[in-house]
Amino acid sequence: MNTDKLVEVVAGVLYNPQGEFLLSSRPAGKAYAGYWEFAGGKVETGETYLTALQREFKEELGIDVIQATPWLTKIHKYEHAHVHLHFYRIGARQWRGQLCAREQQSWCWQQPGKLTVTPMLPANAPILAALSIPTRMRGQFNTGFHTVSAQEPQLKILPYHSGIAAAVSIYAPANQLQYLAQQHPIDHIWAICSSREQWQQAQSAAAIIWPISSIDDIKLLLTLLQQEPSSVPVMVFQKKTGLTTPQPDWMNLGAHGIIHELE
Numbered sequence: 001m002n003t004d005k006l007v008e009v010v011a012g013v014l015y016n017p018q019g020e021f022l023l024s025s026r027p028a029g030k031a032y033a034g035y036w037e038f039a040g041g042k043v044e045t046g047e048t049y050l051t052a053l054q055r056e057f058k059e060e061l062g063i064d065v066i067q068a069t070p071w072l073t074k075i076h077k078y079e080h081a082h083v084h085l086h087f088y089r090i091g092a093r094q095w096r097g098q099l100c101a102r103e104q105q106s107w108c109w110q111q112p113g114k115l116t117v118t119p120m121l122p123a124n125a126p127i128l129a130a131l132s133i134p135t136r137m138r139g140q141f142n143t144g145f146h147t148v149s150a151q152e153p154q155l156k157i158l159p160y161h162s163g164i165a166a167a168v169s170i171y172a173p174a175n176q177l178q179y180l181a182q183q184h185p186i187d188h189i190w191a192i193c194s195s196r197e198q199w200q201q202a203q204s205a206a207a208i209i210w211p212i213s214s215i216d217d218i219k220l221l222l223t224l225l226q227q228e229p230s231s232v233p234v235m236v237f238q239k240k241t242g243l244t245t246p247q248p249d250w251m252n253l254g255a256h257g258i259i260h261e262l263e
């Protein structure tokens with residue numbers, strides 16, 4: 001196989017009503033057989049990402065995917081292939097049918113942050129970390145944000161200030177990322193972005209915070225989600241600005257979650 005050519009791959013994070021997600025093991029005979037992954041596979045000629053995902057879930061697990069939400073993308077070079085991975089989320093109401101392993105693979109439900117199976121495909125570590133980020137948070141820009149729902153992973157994140165402990169998750173402007181990464185683990189730093197350049201800088205952070213206070217912020221975020229899908233979760237920070245424009249359905253457009261500003 002020519003490993004220089006970028007191969008388009010779709011993979012689905014499928015949820016059950018308990019908020020658990022599905023992992024399956026790679027069948028014998030494939031590269032990385034026995035490793036755990038999200039169900040999916042290569043996009044075939046003429047397919048959209050959604051139709052490829054629907055075909056793969058039917059072939060591998062016998063279920064029908066009705067809808068899926070674009071989430072994260074990632075490029076990874078294996079010794080056997082150079083892959084462009086497109087991860088989708090499939091909510092508990094977005095699929096139907098009875099799960100059955102059609103390729104003699106194993107499958108299991110997992111809770112975010114509490115993985116009980118190993119090993120995982122090498123490219124997937126940041127994807128699993130992203131699943132531990134809640135989709136609904138709230139708080140104030142100056143004092144920090146926290147999870148809203150008891151059903152989601154509990155997380156508190158604080159604005160950076162000098163002297164803050166390295167174990168704390170922090171947020172700071174994207175252009176400070178390189179400097180902060182010398183003192184804090186990069187997977188604890190969220191980057192605040194409001195331009196294309198910052199969006200690109202922030203692709204090594206744990207997550208992006210995109211504040212919305214004007215129509216231009218909405219327009220640029222829509223463009224970036226479409227033209228340069230992120231490899232890290234995007235949290236849309238909805239500020240209390242009196243902006244009357246209705247907000248797009250961000251989570252259906254590729255954002256990971258929403259942060260609501262409190263008074």
Ligand SMILES: Nc1nc2c([nH]c(=O)n2[C@@H]2O[C@H](COP(=O)(O)OP(=O)(O)OP(=O)(O)O)[C@@H](O)[C@H]2O)c(=O)[nH]1
Binds near residue numbers: 076
């Ligand atoms: N399905 C899937 N593939 C992944 C994930 N993460 C990841 O790096 N990959 C890589 O993406 C590629 C997917 O190809 P595949 O071999 O599963 O594709 P396929 O089902 O169409 O198989 P085929 O080779 O029989 O046509 C592999 O190189 C695999 O290592 C993941 O979470 N799910």
